[in-house]
Amino acid sequence: MAYDPGAIDAALAAAVGDEPALIAELRMAFVDSAERALVALEAAADEEAWRTAAARLKGLAASFGAVRLMALAGEAADAPQDAAILARLQRSVSRL
Structure with a gap:
């Protein structure tokens, strides 16, 4: 499993302090960005x-x-x- 809620929460809390709404917003931005990166992997036309x-x-x-x-x-x-790695990444990102 690639999702470590404790580490992610700790990184967000360290960045913004005790602001639950901001932490939630940043978490959503993280998930969205991870999903977009995964789409880019899926669409990659070449090795570069x-x-x-x-x-x-x-x-x-x-x-x-x-x-x-x-x-x-x-x-x-x-x-x-x-x-195989793409499938593992897809599962990991879906767990975010």
Whole structure:
């Protein structure tokens, strides 16, 4: 599972303090961005586009403390257009 609610919540709280509404808004932005990065991976026409999308997802995950998703996106960057890794990423992002 790539979703670590404790780490994500801690990263958001550290960034904005005890503001539940803002934390919820940022969490929604994270999920939306992760879904868009996944769409870019799915649409990648070549290895360069795949690596770029995987790197974007990895950086996003790192920014929010989603360590497992970050690691999986890193694996994806090293395995361009790998259907098995894409399926794992799809499951991980769907759990966000």
